Amino acid sequence: MNDPLLEVRDLRVEIPLARGVVHAVDGVSFSVGAGEALGLVGESGCGKSMTLRAILGLLPRPAEISSGQVMFGGIDLVAMAPRPLRDIRGRSISMIFQEPMTALNPVMRVGEQIAEGPQHHLGQSRRSARARALELMRMVGIPDPVRRARAYPHELSGGMRQRVMIAIALSCSPQLILCDEPTTALDVTIQDQILKLLLSLRKETGVAVVLVTHDLAVVAETCDSLAVMYAGEVVETGAVGDVFRLPRHPYTLGLMRSVPDFDVVRDSLASIPGTPPDLVSSFEGCRFAPRCQFAKQDCLAGTFPLRVAPGGRQTACIHDEECAEAARRDPVVSSA
Amino acid sequence: MAAVTAPLAADPLTIPRARGFRHRWYRTPSFVAGLVIVGLMVGLAIAAPVVAPYNPDHQDLEHILAGSSAHHWLGTDELGRDEWSRMLYAARVDLRVGFLAVLFPFILGTTLGCVAGYYARFADTLIMRLVDVVVAFPFTVLIIAMVFVLGPGTRSIYIAITLVGWVSYARIIRGEILVQKRQEYVLAARGAGLGDRRIIIRHLLPNVITQAIVFSMSDIVLDILAIVTLGYLGLGIQPPTPDWGAMIADGQQFLTTKWELSTFPGIAIVITGLGLSLLGDGLADLLRAE
Numbered sequence: 312m313n314d315p316l317l318e319v320r321d322l323r324v325e326i327p328l329a330r331g332v333v334h335a336v337d338g339v340s341f342s343v344g345a346g347e348a349l350g351l352v353g354e355s356g357c358g359k360s361m362t363l364r365a366i367l368g369l370l371p372r373p374a375e376i377s378s379g380q381v382m383f384g385g386i387d388l389v390a391m392a393p394r395p396l397r398d399i400r401g402r403s404i405s406m407i408f409q410e411p412m413t414a415l416n417p418v419m420r421v422g423e424q425i426a427e428g429p430q431h432h433l434g435q436s437r438r439s440a441r442a443r444a445l446e447l448m449r450m451v452g453i454p455d456p457v458r459r460a461r462a463y464p465h466e467l468s469g470g471m472r473q474r475v476m477i478a479i480a481l482s483c484s485p486q487l488i489l490c491d492e493p494t495t496a497l498d499v500t501i502q503d504q505i506l507k508l509l510l511s512l513r514k515e516t517g518v519a520v521v522l523v524t525h526d527l528a529v530v531a532e533t534c535d536s537l538a539v540m541y542a543g544e545v546v547e548t549g550a551v552g553d554v555f556r557l558p559r560h561p562y563t564l565g566l567m568r569s570v571p572d573f574d575v576v577r578d579s580l581a582s583i584p585g586t587p588p589d590l591v592s593s594f595e596g597c598r599f600a601p602r603c604q605f606a607k608q609d610c611l612a613g614t615f616p617l618r619v620a621p622g623g624r625q626t627a628c629i630h631d632e633e634c635a636e637a638a639r640r641d642p643v644v645s646s647a
Numbered sequence: 648m649a650a651v652t653a654p655l656a657a658d659p660l661t662i663p664r665a666r667g668f669r670h671r672w673y674r675t676p677s678f679v680a681g682l683v684i685v686g687l688m689v690g691l692a693i694a695a696p697v698v699a700p701y702n703p704d705h706q707d708l709e710h711i712l713a714g715s716s717a718h719h720w721l722g723t724d725e726l727g728r729d730e731w732s733r734m735l736y737a738a739r740v741d742l743r744v745g746f747l748a749v750l751f752p753f754i755l756g757t758t759l760g761c762v763a764g765y766y767a768r769f770a771d772t773l774i775m776r777l778v779d780v781v782v783a784f785p786f787t788v789l790i791i792a793m794v795f796v797l798g799p800g801t802r803s804i805y806i807a808i809t810l811v812g813w814v815s816y817a818r819i820i821r822g823e824i825l826v827q828k829r830q831e832y833v834l835a836a837r838g839a840g841l842g843d844r845r846i847i848i849r850h851l852l853p854n855v856i857t858q859a860i861v862f863s864m865s866d867i868v869l870d871i872l873a874i875v876t877l878g879y880l881g882l883g884i885q886p887p888t889p890d891w892g893a894m895i896a897d898g899q900q901f902l903t904t905k906w907e908l909s910t911f912p913g914i915a916i917v918i919t920g921l922g923l924s925l926l927g928d929g930l931a932d933l934l935r936a937e
Binding site for chain 1: 830831832834835836837838839840841842845849850853854
């Protein structure tokens with residue numbers, strides 16, 4: 312594989328709090344090639360959104376990157392000065408947020424908000440930026456863009472607002488879009504439309520995507536590969552089809568088992584017992600071990616970095632064969 | 648570029664336009680009442696040269712301290728000047744100074760409030776300690792003291808009111824910015840690579856400025872009162888230019904024989920204050936609902 316577009320290397324984010332330092336992101340590594348789509352999956356609080364925000368240096372205070380690199384086009388964004396980093400934001404890498412209502416300025420017409428990027432980053436004139444905004448609105452499937460451009464965010468429906476967000480993200484033709492749960496706030500039918508839109512725009516513009524979500528179905532529909540995060544670490548990576556067919560980490564398996572599947576009616580949904588660990592404490596052994604059905608004595612001590620598993624995948628589990636075996640016996644995906 | 652056609656069936660395109668400012672202002676009684684009163688006041692002040700029967704400095708020495716008559720509607724003062732004409736010209740001066748005096752602290756306070764709220768840390772500490780210092784003194788006392796030091800006159804009034812009045816705007820704007828800057832759209836703006844100044848001016852300011860505008864309406868009342876108080880104390884607008892405060896002060900000695908001299912300028916101040924307060928209230932209602 313040639314050089315990846317984005318490569319996150321051993322990224323660590325720490326949040327110093329009164330009760331101790333929270334290791335929100337603890338040595339995360341992954342890479343995304345040009346035009347690729349990566350899903351970053353995990354439950355709430357596992358550090359996936361933090362990872363995403365750390366890439367662009369947009370961590371909320373007092374969170375800080377304590378070590379690691381974010382290589383984008385051969386340059387380390389972590390070490391970059393604020394000014395050039397600002398020029399990368401929105402121009403080369405843009406971001407889509409979860410809540411299209413709050414992520415749009417309530418008192419600014421949406422057309423202006425879309426035109427702002429091209430005006431600011433590409434130095435376009437007001438007029439050409441406005442034309443670009445209309446073109447983008449047409450691209451993301453907003454009907455009657457001339458009229459909608461004059462609307463304020465509260466005058467648009469949730470789906471329309473998310474389309475506007477996508478138009479803003481695309482406005483400077485970036486190489487990479489970071490999506491933070493872009494469909495979570497939308498109802499299911501609209502979710503589907505937005506995902507289809509993202510997919511087709513990816514094909515059309517060749518933009519790479521990092522999609523943070525807790526929804527495996529979303530990943531299955533839109534991504535090429537995925538990285539599963541648990542308690543601040545990546546525990547499994549691989550191509551979407553491979554991982555879904557044969558998860559090699561018990562956490563991944565547990566996540567999949569907890570998704571309702573209408574093709575195979577199970578007696579009950581399997582939930583993962585227990586709760587994720589407090590990220591303030593230091594860890595001995597595998598972080599998932601206390602909740603893991605395959606946990607053995609050797610899981611309780613040492614560290615568990617990602618290692619290469621069959622099929623070019625990576626897993627942090629040392630008993631991944633057992634996990635895969637369990638998945639073979641009782642397939643998670645009926646027809647992948 | 649080919650348009651991407653995603654199905655739209657289930658997505659209602661637009662939520663019906665909320666009734667905006669333009670549709671509702673005439674349904675807000677306090678706003679309409681305030682607008683009428685202030686409009687009338689400003690109208691009379693502007694039209695003073697046309698409406699006033701006399702020049703404010705014209706002395707009718709045959710009718711000194713005259714009661715109301717067809718010639719002098721509200722009578723004359725101790726120098727034989729027409730009370731009604733002087734009140735009209737005083738409105739011109741007092742309203743102009745009042746509106747201008749609110750503009751400078753508005754600009755200064757909003758700017759400093761933005762800086763304090765957005766950058767926080769050192770800038771915030773510095774600016775807010777400065778605010779504390781100014782707030783520690785009563786508004787009117789501080790203004791009077793400053794004008795006394797600077798010397799009487801309009802310029803001193805502007806300077807004093809600006810130096811004292813900005814703190815309210817700074818506080819309001821800072822508080823609003825502190826809330827607004829945590830909103831996701833600010834993060835989105837930063838994510839879009841916009842600079843701090845652009846974020847403050849283009850994104851934050853339009854979201855916070857309404858509170859300051861609403862406050863400025865009641866602030867004008869306060870400023871006009873301060874100007875009038877200064878005039879009353881002889882520190883304000885200098886004679887012979889008419890000013891409600893000076894008129895009240897001058898009429899005071901004739902209060903038992905000719906009460907109109909002090910009372911009517913007083914009523915003018917009350918009506919102006921009432922009008923501006925109503926306008927401010929109505930504006931607050933309208934902008935809040937937005």
